[in-house]
Amino acid sequence: MATNRRDFIRTAGVGLMAATLPGYMDLHAKTVQHQLSVQLYTIRDAINNDFEGSLKQLASIGFKNVETAFWPKEITDEHAAAVLKSLGLKISSCHTDIPTKDNIAKLAALANGYNCKTIIWHGWPEDKRHSTLEGTRExxxxxxxxxxxxxxxxxRFGLHNHWWEYRNHVGGKLVYEILHEELDADIFFETDVYWVKVAGQNPATILQKLKNRIRFIHLKDGPAEFNDKLLSDSPDPMTPLGQGTQNIPAIINASSANVEYMVLELDKSIIDVFDALKQSYDYLAKFRSVNRG
Structure with a gap:
């Protein structure tokens, strides 16, 4: 039985993962190295069934780095960190809850154990305060x-988006515009281009507009259309990169030198998830050298 996002977050600790392929593409006339990472929410069911075997399978595809979020209850952060290290998988970033006075010590300890100082608010589920200007400012x-x-x-702290930030209008603007204008300058965005397209926006245009704010990009492909099933966390099955409606070359070309990691993710896969990851990995190999001029 597949695990959805709500169940995954509810039954876990702190962390989701992504894997990195160093220097996989040059996005400028000069060399700009974005590393490739894979969000481990993608393989949550496999992790539940075979934790170490699932991570070994990622490494065998060629992934080198991971972005973490939440583990099954029986997997401790310490054990996860040890297994990742043994497989040569480094942690690019950690999906976590919002830092508060109550959890900051735990988050700091987690970051130290993972040797990763980058934490990202996963952003799920929708906070209805994003339906008003006053709520957004709160x-x-x-x-x-x-x-x-x-x-x-x-x-360092970043925010991961879903569709509502790019779909909800508040105060005459879209929520993401208010966030960009009023957040502290050093809060970075991890822009999920799939949800941007679901919201009816052009991902390449958004990446160009927010280039000074974006440090991570969640790459995914599929139908990318809004429907009511999303409200119950039941997205349409996603495809390997290059087989859906996304213009992946345009997204890559619109990604600025500020981007550190491209994080591959499938919330739900139309085919075997490891096959989808392998096909996506191979597809991205086409873009090892892209001259942006």
Missing amino acids: LISIYNKANKLAKDNGL
């Missing part, structure tokens, strides 16, 4: 305070 205040806590503890 959340901005929370994010800014979380950012200060993170910095005071040697961490």
